[in-house]
Amino acid sequence: MTKKQRVAVLGSGIAGLSAAWIFSKHHEVCLYEKASKLGLGQKGVDISTREGNKRIDVPIRVFSSIYYPKLHALCQYLNVPLRYLNNDSSFSDHMGRSYFRYFNLSLKDRTFTYILPKLRFLPWMTIFLPDYFKLKKDLSGKTYRINFTDKVFGDYLEARRYSLQFKKEFLIPVFSAIATCSEKEILNFPANMILDLLSVFLETSPMKRWTGGTTALETALAETIQQIKFETVAHQIRQLEHGIEIRDSQGNISVYDQVIIGTQANQAAKLIENIPELSHDKSLLELIPYAQTEMMVHQDEDVMPRNKKDWAAVNYQLTEQHDLPKASIWINRSEPDFKGIDTQYFQTLNPEKDYRGAIKKVKFSRPICNLESFEAMKEIRHRQLSDKQRKVHFVGSYLADKLPLLENGVTSAMEVGEKFGIPLEF
Ligand SMILES: Cc1cc2nc3c(=O)[nH]c(=O)nc-3n(C[C@H](O)[C@H](O)[C@H](O)COP(=O)(O)OP(=O)(O)OC[C@H]3O[C@@H](n4cnc5c(N)ncnc54)[C@H](O)[C@@H]3O)c2cc1C
Numbered sequence: 001m002t003k004k005q006r007v008a009v010l011g012s013g014i015a016g017l018s019a020a021w022i023f024s025k026h027h028e029v030c031l032y033e034k035a036s037k038l039g040l041g042q043k044g045v046d047i048s049t050r051e052g053n054k055r056i057d058v059p060i061r062v063f064s065s066i067y068y069p070k071l072h073a074l075c076q077y078l079n080v081p082l083r084y085l086n087n088d089s090s091f092s093d094h095m096g097r098s099y100f101r102y103f104n105l106s107l108k109d110r111t112f113t114y115i116l117p118k119l120r121f122l123p124w125m126t127i128f129l130p131d132y133f134k135l136k137k138d139l140s141g142k143t144y145r146i147n148f149t150d151k152v153f154g155d156y157l158e159a160r161r162y163s164l165q166f167k168k169e170f171l172i173p174v175f176s177a178i179a180t181c182s183e184k185e186i187l188n189f190p191a192n193m194i195l196d197l198l199s200v201f202l203e204t205s206p207m208k209r210w211t212g213g214t215t216a217l218e219t220a221l222a223e224t225i226q227q228i229k230f231e232t233v234a235h236q237i238r239q240l241e242h243g244i245e246i247r248d249s250q251g252n253i254s255v256y257d258q259v260i261i262g263t264q265a266n267q268a269a270k271l272i273e274n275i276p277e278l279s280h281d282k283s284l285l286e287l288i289p290y291a292q293t294e295m296m297v298h299q300d301e302d303v304m305p306r307n308k309k310d311w312a313a314v315n316y317q318l319t320e321q322h323d324l325p326k327a328s329i330w331i332n333r334s335e336p337d338f339k340g341i342d343t344q345y346f347q348t349l350n351p352e353k354d355y356r357g358a359i360k361k362v363k364f365s366r367p368i369c370n371l372e373s374f375e376a377m378k379e380i381r382h383r384q385l386s387d388k389q390r391k392v393h394f395v396g397s398y399l400a401d402k403l404p405l406l407e408n409g410v411t412s413a414m415e416v417g418e419k420f421g422i423p424l425e426f
Helices: 014-024 069-077 119-140 153-159 164-178 183-187 191-201 213-222 265-271 276-285 371-386 406-419
Strands: 006-010 028-032 045-049 052-056 082-084 089-092 098-107 110-114 208-210 227-229 234-240 243-248 253-256 258-261 290-298 314-317 326-330 346-349 360-367 392-394
Touching (some): 006 014, 006 243, 006 253, 014 028, 014 213, 014 258, 014 406, 069 406, 089 164, 098 119, 119 164, 119 191, 153 164, 153 183, 153 191, 164 183, 164 314, 208 213, 234 265, 243 258, 265 276, 276 371, 276 392, 371 392, 371 406, 392 406
Parallel strands (some): 006 028, 006 258, 028 227, 089 314
Antiparallel strands (some): 045 052, 089 098, 098 110, 243 253, 290 346, 290 360, 314 326, 326 346
């Protein structure tokens, strides 16, 4: 693609926005977004406090330089300032009684996790520690990568005979919260996908965020994009002899040389249903399942551990009502902008009811992985990267090897850029 071309990118999540940024350096890009804001910051909320106006990103997204090398390099290239985030964690039962808590200290791109010896955590620790060291040993050699190819996370847990407590009260709540899916679904994720992330988890790479929140990254990426159409839904795509036609919710019909679809996989499948040449891609996209999840921003301290000394930045709580993970982020502890503010703010994943001081409830749908969808994802990637004639491409957090997180969104966009020979300076 040496000549300057007209490129439409549909969807401005991390994947679509990264693709639009990459292509805008050499081509004429029009980015379509159905909402009135760019994807990452769409669901955030502005609040006014006695200390001034603040913004809470919903969800608060975090990353590390080890598991997210491409996103990290992109942020550095764009000079988007990053800062460490406290992600110390507490774990409590459904009554809010804590059974475990760890702290972390981040210094010079290393983080140190430590546990304070507390008598009341002792019973759980005696179960936790042997399993923890067994897991650490398993992950250090990376032999799991061979032994657990084509196996799911549940197979790994079964094979290694971890205690029920270690699985049910630690590993499963943490990973189902990261993937925002049910406990049953996380057990069906490809084993290596979870174990790779776990091995990074046990490293000393601290969690980071953008100073200024998602807006900082979005502003930097959007700067070079030639045109952004907000509140514009791409409805239908058709392949014409001289390009790809897009009909949108504003009644416009536009023709582009290339189209990059950065929506969720199920939405992408619908968008291409009138292109017979892509019928196999459509059936592959339909194999990527989505889970619904909810997040509430509120001021209700009852979601936190009963003992205030156990409050952490991230607070996991077991529930009796459902098999969805419940985790509450204590914003005043995790977000430096909220330090010292009198009112306490929380963000709870999978709230069980409307909490006191509810500010916003947001719904998300999130791709989940299993062995079938993993194979489908690999085939979509292979098909689009090997077919030189194709004019429709897909990007998204569902479309790379790692867990469906921000890094995959950037990776998928970079891969499509590379296919078109667009050099990246980082
Ligand atoms: C609760 C929660 C917490 C998370 N925390 C983290 C975290 O800490 N770290 C991390 O790495 N990841 C996290 N993630 C995952 C991460 O947010 C997603 O993987 C990522 O944002 C997905 O990006 P995407 O570009 O693939 O898709 P999306 O963000 O879904 O973007 C798709 C965009 O397309 C637009 N769109 C859809 N259809 C059309 C259409 N027809 N026309 C025009 N526009 C359209 C949508 O409005 C949307 O803006 C979290 C997710 C959730 C739900």
